[in-house]
Amino acid sequence: MKKYTIAVLAGDGIGPEIMAQAVKVLRAIEKRGAVKFELAPAPFGAAAYFECGKSFPAETVNICDAADVILKGTIGLGHEETKKIPVDEQPERGALLPLRKRYNTYANFRPVVLPKSLAHFSPLRPEVIGGGIDIMMIRELVGGLYFGDKERGVDADGRRFVRETLEYNEEQVRRIVETAFATALQRKKILHNIHKSNVLKSSVLWNEVVDEAAARHPQVKVHHVLVDAAATYLCLDPGRFDVMVMENMFGDILSDQGGGILGSLGLMPSACIGPEKSYYEPSHGSAPDIAGKNTANPCAMIGSAALMLEMSLDMKKEADDIRRAMQKVFAAGFTTPDLPPLDGKPKMLSTGEFGDRVAAGLD
């Protein structure tokens, strides 16, 4: 029997309650008898900081290093709570970005998927959605403004100033662009390259690298789209997109818009792929306002576990089964509070009930 060790970083806010559902689903897959998951929970985020003074403690680093793969929940607290943590230990800067950096998880896959049968979740009109939404957003995850040099100070006139650097070298661009072409080749052979080359020189270099890659992959039709225009098209005509590739900050913003056109960020899983180790997390935050209420939508978390099975553990069939099981719950008319009900009569499920039904659907 195959055996995998998974570092489980439940994190803050709704993280633990949605992670519990992903674990239920993994246990249901285990019951089929082909694989054993050794789950290694570890503190991460603000919870870890208050426990031991570090938001990515050495103990957690060791557990992640030793694991085959990492499954992460959500991190972060509300505005006031966050201020109790020193800026550099705040969970985004102190835990999440170091996690991305440590495993060099440069390729972030964010599927924006809504089958036609669930089109009523979307705020877009049915004629705009057509046959449903099926986009793979590919975001560069370890470069650009997020990781460039930063400086804060006071200038000669006594004014506070800040400077952040957007830096990419061609190799960093090439590897994510090649990932995008490889993905496009497996799908519709259409690639939308998202950029801002009318203003940013980083986009001029980025586009040069895309054009060079396009020459190596003539089977793929490349469209260059300015990031602001892409935001508009996502609302007006999402069907034109299949695979989209973009730098880190653009990807952060457009992928949240992806969640918006689906109807909820709770439907947005993600995969963060590195050369040796990868980790999987929902695209959304820790929603401190609803934490502990058992009302959060666990789909993005469960979907991230499915992506983990597919992309890191060679279990595509099981991943598809999980996604189908989630759709079946919705098709039966159930929703979570973040989504509109099918026919005006809400059949609302709690976080735990949703997880139970998905797990039961895998039997």
Ligand code: IPM
């Ligand atoms: C995301 C999140 C993170 C990001 C935050 C939590 C730092 O918004 O994964 O999209 O900006 O990358």
Ligand code: MG
């Ligand atoms: Mg984001």
